[in-house]
């Protein structure tokens with residue numbers, strides 16, 4: 001997982017509530033066997049017309065926003081199913097940070113698990129950031145995770161909260177697996193004890 | 208010592224380390240994988256250069272996508288074929304034990320695990336599938352996980368977990384004729400509601416649960432998830448030990464005796480604390496089924512479809528009306544006598560040999576009603592072979608049923624077995640959400656015997672009239 005320290009990039013405004021996982025990535029793309037490559041299908045129903053052509057009115061189809069790294073929305077982002085295809089699609093599109101007044105629980109956790117930083121900020125602040133993000137090429141926002149601040153294009157800073165463990169994992173570029181493997185000694189000790197106390201535990205081998 | 212529940216005991220014995228918040232690194236004994244939720248986890252391992260920590264603690268099967276018709280023919284649907292071929296490449300590359308499509312041991316992951324003795328009492332068992340709760344019937348802590356967690360278990364043989372709360376569901380007494388484990392569980396879900404178990408692990412106790420065979424206990428634990436619970440458990444007893452004895456991957460001889468000695472300690476202590484207790488009387492449970500598009504919409508087969516007008520909560524009333532419209536039913540109508548188009552006997556809830564015997568007992572000497580498509584899909588190749596040895600296939604085939612190969616089949620409409628819009632199905636599966644068995648399909652959840660009764664009469668029927 002890439003480290004997340006300071007992210008500066010274009011922020012795209014998506015002023016909608018309840019953007020569900022089906023909107024982020026429709027169910028019909030779930031028969032994939034890859035976690036990468038879903039970016040082209042992100043926001044499929046809003047991004048493309050029925051004939052498959054791009055919808056020029058959709059923000060992510062417009063010049064600077066094609067390269068957005070940050071997404072700003074209204075309440076309850078990521079509601080619906082628990083599918084991890086939703087953060088995978090965002091990440092593959094290039095989004096590393098999502099900002100909203102509130103998030104669906106599982107989506108919020110799934111973001112962290114996949115290296116995306118979700119930031120919850122009060123509605124008024126989200127609206128201000130959304131106004132900033134409408135400045136096209138100038139819509140550059142900086143997310144400084146070390147200092148826990150969002151830096152607006154005019155240089156003013158907004159502090160945000162993040163779970164300390166989650167913050168550390170992102171800063172160090174550790175996924176949950178990397179973090180658990182730091183406890184590998186404990187796992188080995190546990191396994192040794194089990195081999196001793198429960199010798200009957202069978203292994204699965206198929207000839 | 209503090210009195211502990213069965214869940215507490217299994218949990219405590221698997222905690223590798225407690226992290227500063229209440230999260231624990233929990234050791235996982237068995238990891239079952241299938242073709243739908245594993246490919247991205249393998250991809251993740253490949254991208255990070257990680258290996259499987261314990262391939263010998265894993266088993267792979269193909270079940271969700273597989274056709275249940277002639278297996279020697281190529282799989283037509285490209286994406287399904289791709290998922291299956293990807294699994295086969297992955298298990299070969301990473302050295303995961305695998306029951307291929309043409310193996311007799313292939314089948315639905317939650318049927319195969321217990322049947323092969325891969326799932327055992329006292330274990331922690333996970334799979335990227337919510338019905339992993341099934342294996343709790345053995346007295347194991349078994350639950351479904353997401354794809355990131357699948358990868359996490361592959362690489363570390365552990366999971367980061369927060370402890371759950373304990374719930375006890377006690378069913379005392381003896382059920383009447385025609386009432387099966389499925390009826391008991393649907394009655395429990397009807398009582399708890401689909402969110403009643405949220406945040407809990409449910410332990411099922413009481414004389415009616417003790418009296419069930421392992422297949423029945425698996426049906427019960429399988430649907431714990433439909434009550435919102437993370438997992439379901441039944442304490443292991445003689446029934447469990449006899450079931451496990453001699454299974455291909457179960458411990459043998461001396462090792463088995465050692466294991467049993469340990470398994471016997473896996474009971475909730477006298478006075479152990481449960482955060483919630485629910486009690487049901489077995490005598491009060493009749494053959495039941497669902498009328499709506501949520502598993503909690505349970506009514507007795509002798510009952511009537513509820514009237515939304517009687518529901519004071521407006522949001523609920525609207526939801527009930529929407530369900531009635533979707534299901535093509537009217538408020539207050541008698542549920543028995545409603546004609547069905549399809550009967551599906553199968554799924555990880557009800558596709559074991561005991562389920563097929565119960566259905567065959569009703570079908571024997573009768574014929575599938577005119578215009579009804581009825582199918583039996585055994586849960587595994589082993590179940591299929593056993594049924595054929597007992598002549599159950601002849602009973603079904605002679606009656607006009609389809610007798611198919613093992614797989615998830617019409618449980619989820621991800622493979623060729625699907626309902627068409629508007630079709631009404633009497634199904635032994637576990638979910639009746641809109642479109643679950645195919646877009647526009649209408650699902651009534653019920654027991655194998657009730658499904659058989661619907662097949663031979665052509666409508667939803669009280670099975671007690673046929674015994």
Ligand code: SF4
Nearest residue numbers: 338554555615618619
């Ligand atoms: S039979 Fe149905 S519920 Fe069971 S594993 Fe297959 S799809 Fe899931």
